[in-house]
Amino acid sequence: MNLIEKKFKELKAQGRKAFIAFITAGDPDLKTTEELVLSFEKAGVDIIELGIPFSDPLADGPTIQASYLRSLNKGTNVKKILETVKRIRRQTSIPIALMSSYNPIFHYGEEKFIKACTEVGVDGLIIPDLPPEEAKSLRQLAHAKNISTIFFVAPTTQDHRIQSNAKAATGFVYYVSLTGITGTQKAIANAVVKQIKHIKRFTQKPVCAGFGISTPEQVKEIGAAADGVIVGSAIVKFIEAHRGAADLIKKTSNYVASLSKSLN
Secondary structure (H helix, E strand, C coil): CCHHHHHHHHHHHHCCCEEEEEEECCCCCHHHHHHHHHHHHHCCCCEEEEECCCCCCCCCCHHHHHHHHHHHHCCCCHHHHHHHHHHHHCCCCCCEEEECCHHHHHHHCHHHHHHHHHHHCCCEEECCCCCHHHCHHHHHHHHHCCCEEECEECCCCCHHHHHHHHHHCCCCEEEECCCCCCCCCCCCHHHHHHHHHHHCCCCCCCEEEECCCCCHHHHHHHHCCCCEEEECHHHHHHHHHHCCCCCHHHHHHHHHHHHHCCCC
16 A cells, blocks of 8 residues: 555545645756645645646646646656655655656656656656556556556546456546546536446545636545546636735645635
């Protein structure tokens, strides 16, 4: 049982749901990323989803794409991100999942990447453009080191595919709450709740919803059905809007707390 699995077990025993926050590593810089993660834990975040910037992401909308570009322009790369995770891990045991396109991992080398993740304390991997069938070698390497591999289910996913993707996933099943790319959306809660209940017919693993969730009301409504709620673009957009502020960490932490406290 790694830290992600342990967290869901603890939350279930407490009758609580997981609040998962996404930020782009290196936006506005890696030192700030480190400080944000530590502040988020105090703001009620249960799991951190840390984005590895890539020039051509498959699933990300303009907000996260822009954050990736800002980060890449600062010289952020996989090695530096892993070093940042190592520094974070010395200060906290909050579960950390890396979200990345497959290209940076392929370029780094699967075996080398998993070894490095193990050494610095990464708990999970989310790779939107790598389906379970194409991830056999990475899954084997990750599972041998007790790193979760988290796979997606979308609104358009057919039942047999829901079953196979959920079976392949470890840590949790990531439900994409809208068709298309990441970004804040309105009036999505009712449809998401209905689909989450449908997915739960096929798996006992935690099901967490992300993509388009941006308000405390959405977090609360979707959290009633899901085992966890993921907020990304809204947080990244907030960081972008306040990145020049001297109190960026405090402002962002307070904003995240306003979202997380609505969940439980």
